Amino acid sequence: MNWQSVRPGEIDVEKQEEKQYLLDNPRNVTLLLRVFYAVCGLLFVLDFIFHRHATYDWEQLPGFYAIFGFVAFVLLVVVAKLMRKLLMRREDYYDVDE
């Protein structure tokens, strides 16, 4: 008998006990994402229907906030990833000398 054959039992127990959770089902995730995309689309369209009070002309551009949010977010992540090259050290970086 292979000694490992004792251990797969744990996995079997887990499979029996583990129930299906909400996001384990890929269909639920897809549904969630589709609703999210729909809301994004709706919000963009609303810009053409409602009038936003704006302090500056460029703030009045349709989709200003939507585009700003998207670009700001991407920029943030891209710059942060670049910062990693410069700033990232091993986890025990400070512990070595102290």
Added chain:
Amino acid sequence: MWMSELPPFVPFFLAALLALVTRGPLRMALMVAAPLLGGLHLWFDVPVGTQLVVSLLEYDLMLMRADKLSLLFGYIFHIAAFILVIYTLHLRDTLQHVAGLVYAGSALGAVFAGDLITLFIFWELLVTSSVFLIWARRNVRASRAGMRYLVFQVSSGVLLLAGALIHYRYTGSLAFDFIGLENPGGWLILLAFGIKCAFPFLHNWLTDAYPESTPTGAAVLSVFTTKVAVYTLARGFPGTDLLIYIGAVMTCFPIFYAVIENDLRRVLSYSLINQLGFMVCGIGIGTALALNGAVAHAFSHILYKALLFMSMGAILYRVGNINASDLGGLYKSMPKTALFCIVGAASISALPLFSGFVSKSLVMSALLQEGHTVVWLMLLFASAGVLHHAGIKVPYFGFFAHDSGIRTQEAPRNMLLAMGIAAVLCILIGIQPQYLYALLPWEVDYWPYDTTHVLAQLQLLFFAALAFVWMEIKGYAPPELHAVNIDAEWLYRKLLPNRARRIYHVARDVSQTSAAAFYRTTNAFEQAVMKTRFGRFHLAGAWPTGSMVLWIAVILGAYLLVDAIH
């Protein structure tokens, strides 16, 4: 009920004393009673204008000065203390219970202090009590982080005292009102407040020590220290232009660190600085709208930031780990904690109907009114950034993302109750902001829920979230890695120690070679002297009576000479 002049810190200090000698249900009852009764007393019995002055050694300490500004912070500190006491009830740790109560009491003492000396006393009490919430983790990392925390905070206290004395020389008053930057004392005091408020380059005590504190300690710490600093800035330096730019930098730089940080409580610490930035900015603008925005944001921020720290503390308590790279899928075993965390995340992201929205809008509107376009754009960028680290990263990597396989229990009931109260308050402030607005110190007619604000904010947040989804699906999102990211602390944890070590080595070598050369020379000189006729009067080596007598005669002679001249 009671005399209205009872300073609000008294019930907390009393409860702390009694907590030392009680245990079990009795201590729990005492701990809950202190913020509850104290808060009710403050709400019902203490009108605006209440003052209490105590004379101590011919000096008048104003222990209590209740106006709308100090009362607002008094209310929120009581609410937060009440929630946090419930959150820590499961602990069997006298140190943390006592330190927590003294800490909350000191924060109230500082907020109601009417003069700079009283403020200084509570400023120091805040430090000495709060550091025990870090040391209570009882490991080496925490004790070292606690020492660094102490160095920063004590320096802040020293600067405050020095600044107060210089300010007194120039103005002849120690009253804690508008201070400004007219004299050097004002600059020192601003620096003291700035350390506590985590100004850029003075901020590392926060991101260093808070994540090393106990699971419950970080939530407690997140409430008081920095918000006392916001209060003191709002009282001492409203309308100081410099603060607008400091605040803008504070909103922007921490979010980059938060994106790449792995420890979720450190992510929240960076996010804490980002939120302080909005308040500091509002104080810098100094109009009624902006100042209201700053203090209102402090009010709602205390609740949602404590809520986020509490939910991360619950994970740490149950799982023993708070690294984003190792967590995920926890919503399966901790669904209620996950829900509360999402409420906190929605609030900090300033989603309409949550508390962050109704307070942040005030600051943003004030910036537009005063024409600070660039700063406004920076804060708008930071608002989208908040969504990344606090709004999405914290709940997503903690509770969802890829299932880590960790299965644990839901948080203890007292933790759930505390998080539940905070979550309800976040939503309540969000949907009924008029109650918060009514408490604000300055008269302003403002309503955040109009088409412009709601639509703009929703677009900003949803499209930022869309960017997250897009990058997550495409795999552009930065992976969560076990790593340390260098921040300003590198200066004093790496550069200076290394330099100091090098200087020490060089100095040691120099002193050794020069000492050797010195002894060579003196030995040669000594031998030369010994060969002359005076050699027999030398004192070292043997002790001949003759030389003793000679030297005593010399000393007596010198003494007489000095006496005669005198």
